[in-house]
Amino acid sequence: MDQPEAGKAVASRLIRLIAEKGVGVLEQQREMLSSHLMGDLCLTYYRDPKTDCVGMELAPAARKKDVVEKERCQLEPLVQAKLVGDIYPTGFSQGRTMRNSETVDQMRYVGQREEDGVIITELRNGRGVRYIHRVSRRAGSPCVEVVTEVVNGSQETITLEMLSSFTLGGLTPFAPGDAEETLLLHRLVSSWSAEGRMKTQTLEELGLEPSWACSSANSIRWHQTGSMPVREYFPIAALEDTAAGVTWAVELTHGSSWQLEAYRRDSGLSLSGGLADRECGHWMKRLYAGESFTAPRAVLTACAGGANEAMQRLVENMRPAVEAQLPPSERDMPVIFNEFCTTWGNPCQERVEQLAAGLARHGARYFVIDAGWYADPVKGWGSNLGEWIPNEGQFPRGIKAAADAIRAQGMIPGLWFELEMCGESAVTFGWLDQLLQRDGLPVTNGCRRFWDMNNPEVVSYLEKRVIGLLKENGFGYIKIDYNETIGIGCENPDSLGEGLRRQIEGTQRFFREIRRQIPDIVIENCASGGHRLVPSFLEITSMSSFSDAHECPEIPVIAANLHRAVLPRQSQIWAVLHPEQTLQRVHYQMASTFLGRCCLSGGVDRLSEEQWAAVEQGIALYHRAAPVIDKGFSRRGGDEPRSYRHLKGWQYVARTGFEGEAALVVLHSFAGAPETVSVPLQGNMKIEELYAREGIAAKVENGSLTVSGLKDFDGVAVYLT
Template identity: 40%
Template structure:
């Protein structure tokens, strides 16, 4: 191996490319500064006595690859079943060119009949990575794996075969979002064996259309000896994976779409076609907080083009924990009267405004989207206008991606408009099916039922819920996983349609709480429901966890206030909302004067704190409590913005 390095310096660090002049292989290492690496000090060969004795001493490490992919028909690596990296497709690529244009480094990797374009762009807070596979041949080529990003040769500061690298991950889970875990390579059983016969990989991710199930698509690798962290985030809206793998003395952190083994994904690329992997972002820093702050910086620019009303972070009132699926015109106006003169701007009518099945928590019979004439006799437009006269923007709840049992459109005559797997309509839970957003007739139906409804009823705030996952995939693509990805891209296209047609509409993303707290949704929506933890003492623990994964100004936190609560309990719940976007709920129309005064005082103080919530930096002290239902220990969250601080 004849190693050559090339550095590109940016304000936030150095992008260092390693090229093996013998093979043309190229890889990328991101550095927080211009410190020297230790590649020259590494051992070149394994030096294992048993192998040296028979003249088979293999190399201890290789350059690695900027992109990992696996093409159908090429020999897989020796890690099949564990990882699809390290196969013949990777070895076929050679560095063809590399150019710098502005803040973007474009690298072309060439193989026989195809090539890959890799773009690394400095965003001001982190590196954005875009990877495109291009079929230059005269025949279709099928991908079983294509990474969005790959950081190989970790750590650049390590010289010994044994490594103390740690993998930092963030767990998902319904009402348990954001748990940080850290495991070293020994705990992951990725430590160095006596020789390298098989690649080993810790492959993890999410399957289905709830991208945050067991993990968030964000992780970091730490070199504790060097004091450096490398973080990465994948723009996952459906199935995704990340891998920390080892096939030599070095480790590789990569991620992207869930592959053929992990997510039943294959994609056939026709001659002359291009296929882009989901975007990814990466950062290097001296602490986990450093890289997480850099990665959440990707949400700043999209928020600048949200409706003007969002710039002051107004307080939200959502009646879900007030009526529990039984809203009405009269109740909404009564609540508005009690909230008059407070910083509350949005009053959101949650599930149950339609002709739903009784006692179904507003879930049964959705899809027709006809309002309940019993609860809203004048229609939603009458409620919206009455609320506007009182100074409020009306919000409404939809779960427009699904139909549920009891709705007319859930019937068999609409089966062809729904997603199928193996020729059968996909049904989950107690009776939930999924519109096929790739179909023009579905988009036409939803344009009328959602977009036109919002416009005609003068609705300024939309809460988009999503209470079920499609699962591994659906028919209509090159594979089940590819069908899922097509569906998700079409769903995101409908979000974009709403933004284009109704530019002043404030959109909140919800997916049974936090199942969609990922870049494709956070970059499109003003806010997201942080969790379905509505009235739980663990709310501030969950919210503090999520400061590493999203911006507090997008994190809508429940503060449910009811007249039977003590003043201490009310203060605790209201204070929890200061960790993000304060969302009031509960029977505020039944509070006595002293209780209502406390809510008004808290909302007014929140308004004064909005600046530091919007642009500050958070440090969380203590470990919080891992036992969410029986809190122990302590936690302090401090957010600082210049001369202002909130603790």
């Protein structure tokens, strides 16, 4: 077809779409297609018989009776997609959203079935492109999981430039109209050493009110571009209906560029998300005839309650996968020691042996040798990544002798790697055929380049230098760090964003290969602290570094934030201890670790007997409270900090075990804190143990825990039954 004819065809299709849709809301008929009880959730599908559009409603089963019919509200399609060549959406959309294009308009309902608890809905366009939407639920989970697949059943090559993992519309179904001034969007903001701050805004503040004619596509997309999926936001959102007392929460699971979107054109809000699209993430994907592509998994839930409750339901969805791959040494959540804040990148045989001998009697199970063990005698360790050869000067008897010394003290030795990188001082920095490229050049960030994790030669090299080194030298723990981002992506026949997606697939495949070859190894996930705290990484590792705020007063604030995104049993929190610290500071640090996994570092071999007594008391309480830390529900209160670097007021996290028989209250005071505070308790509780400096008292009265004697920057933990 020549260009004038092609232009006429596009114009004709556009005129037809405008005529069908008009400038306002298309009045749709809606009939129930099916309804499914999935745990305590009710999943209902609706179909418009005129357009064949199918949508999905999610509600707490106990509140299904309160759902009302919405006015001026289009049915949200099950799948949002955009194929190259199809007409872009109207409503001033380009650059703001790719939703509701001609691709979506052409989808027609084919059928629905249920297989082994999975609800499968199929849509198809006139050319034979199929969209298969699957919803399932893990046993015991308070959530559902959504997977969307595109199958090219046509005889032509098609190119995706946007595909949702999930869409959810008609929010809120508990109000017939706009639900003005009652809907809150909650998001988790993240930056280095300040992860997980809750950001809450009304839809009105976000500009998500429908226009008088319902013709403008009002949308906000928030996204992360690159290989650090938790760098600006967590891929988590919650919408709270404050009038109905119901909250919906959604989470994307993958580890590369992603986007979430809140869209409103009429009285109903729609949430959708998936891979960052062509506009946000430079992503396109070609499918030849007969090929298929599946978008990354998404997790959805709804509950009677607020964002705190809803997000913790998302966290619990990870538990079965996490527990299934935990090595035996992880079952009781032991204490970790990492020597980075002890030697600051200069570990050696003598120091390892000294530290291991001193720690043996204090209850640590893992001893991790961090960065610097491979340092070049001249160039140092910071830019010497990629060769992974132990420094003979630091370890004259070999790195195995250090691992053996740790095991001789009854601990499991661990070793740090940044295995996806090459540093400029390493020979591998020049192996261009094995490195990621963009614009025909290696992707270079500062002094780092990136291995191509889908290159068989790279995988073979890393199996020898990483897995082989671990096996040959008796290490039972690996800390995998990641301190740069690939950005918009890397060369791939389809797009830069697709190259990035495949790179992260290769990385996660290598993580699994480590586990396959060393079944009982403990894998720690770290990315400049907490930049990879997403389910696809969390579910294949034992634990994660919660942040890099290791010696900062904001540790308990960040650790509390992460109860909305990470199982506390996986959230490794450091207590960096030094002999010059006061006992008050020791208690502050140790109490912070009760919000997750306890990891010690610092000058532990130089602590006084009095300091060690405070540490040992903390470790003993940590072990006692471990079942509640592992399996419980957290409530947070006190003062919401405005500045993390200049904390004021106080906070508490009250975590109650799932059985309700025990609870742990972790409390921290900041600048200007009150001398006495109260924490509401659930149930009839009594104090079993108080962890605090001398001068602090605690008692239970009138259903609350009262703590008195506080000064600025105190840390307290109270175990109750």
